[in-house]
Amino acid sequence: xxxxxxxxxxxxxxxxxxxxxxxxxxxxxxxxxxxxxxxxxxxxxxxxxxxxxxxxxxxxxxxxxxxxxxxxxxxxxxxxxxxxxxxxxxxxxxxxxxxxxxxxxxxxxxxxx
Amino acid sequence: xxxxxxxxxxxxxxxxxxxxxxxxxxxxxxxxxxxxxxxxxxxxxxxxxxxxxxxxxxxxxxxxxxxxxxxxxxxxxxxxxxxxxxxxxxxxxxxxxxxxxxxxxxxxxxxxxx
Numbered sequence: 001x002x003x004x005x006x007x008x009x010x011x012x013x014x015x016x017x018x019x020x021x022x023x024x025x026x027x028x029x030x031x032x033x034x035x036x037x038x039x040x041x042x043x044x045x046x047x048x049x050x051x052x053x054x055x056x057x058x059x060x061x062x063x064x065x066x067x068x069x070x071x072x073x074x075x076x077x078x079x080x081x082x083x084x085x086x087x088x089x090x091x092x093x094x095x096x097x098x099x100x101x102x103x104x105x106x107x108x109x110x111x112x113x
Numbered sequence: 114x115x116x117x118x119x120x121x122x123x124x125x126x127x128x129x130x131x132x133x134x135x136x137x138x139x140x141x142x143x144x145x146x147x148x149x150x151x152x153x154x155x156x157x158x159x160x161x162x163x164x165x166x167x168x169x170x171x172x173x174x175x176x177x178x179x180x181x182x183x184x185x186x187x188x189x190x191x192x193x194x195x196x197x198x199x200x201x202x203x204x205x206x207x208x209x210x211x212x213x214x215x216x217x218x219x220x221x222x223x224x225x226x227x
Contacts, residue, residue: 102158
């Protein structure tokens with residue numbers, strides 16, 4: 001089965017600084033990759049997803065991610081974060097024949113003033 | 114209009130009780146899911162239904178029984194609640210049970226068993 005590893009459980013960063021949240025996946029077949037954000041006391045909201053085509057994917061709120069097949073990674077980046085970006089971020093993977101989506105353990109992004 | 118709505122949002126109950134969480138989606142999706150998020154934020158799928166048919170049933174105690182009266186609803190019934198059942202339960206849906214489909218989540222139901 002496919003799986004996801006988020007390498008950092010917590011990432012503190014100052015406002016307006018760049019940030020990268022790391023995600024690695026493992027699967028023996030083609031996969032589709034997702035990043036979701038969870039704000040406090042809310043459900044998960046899709047930030048972006050990679051299905052095929054260009055390996056650089058742009059999402060909402062100024063986030064982007066790059067699919068790297070050779071390194072089996074899908075890291076999330078933002079060039080300048082805001083206080084409002086403070087949230088839990090989840091990387092997820094599904095295989096190419098079903099929608100059985102598996103989530104990473106999450107990365108807590110804390111943006112400080 | 115809330116796309117995926119679940120009720121109640123907060124539920125505090127005693128061990129041994131039976132409780133239900135209801136979920137409805139108005140997106141016209143064919144597939145619905147239940148996820149459990151534990152205190153460490155780890156999110157794990159419990160069940161998936163496609164057109165009212167059970168697709169995924171992870172290793173979940175049989176005290177948990179999902180019921181899908183139609184493809185817009187997927188309710189979760191839990192018998193004989195235990196302390197370890199305390200978690201946030203998320204209902205979700207996707208258009209079809211195909212890869213790459215975005216999964217839309219409800220806002221969660223916070224279950225506390227005392």
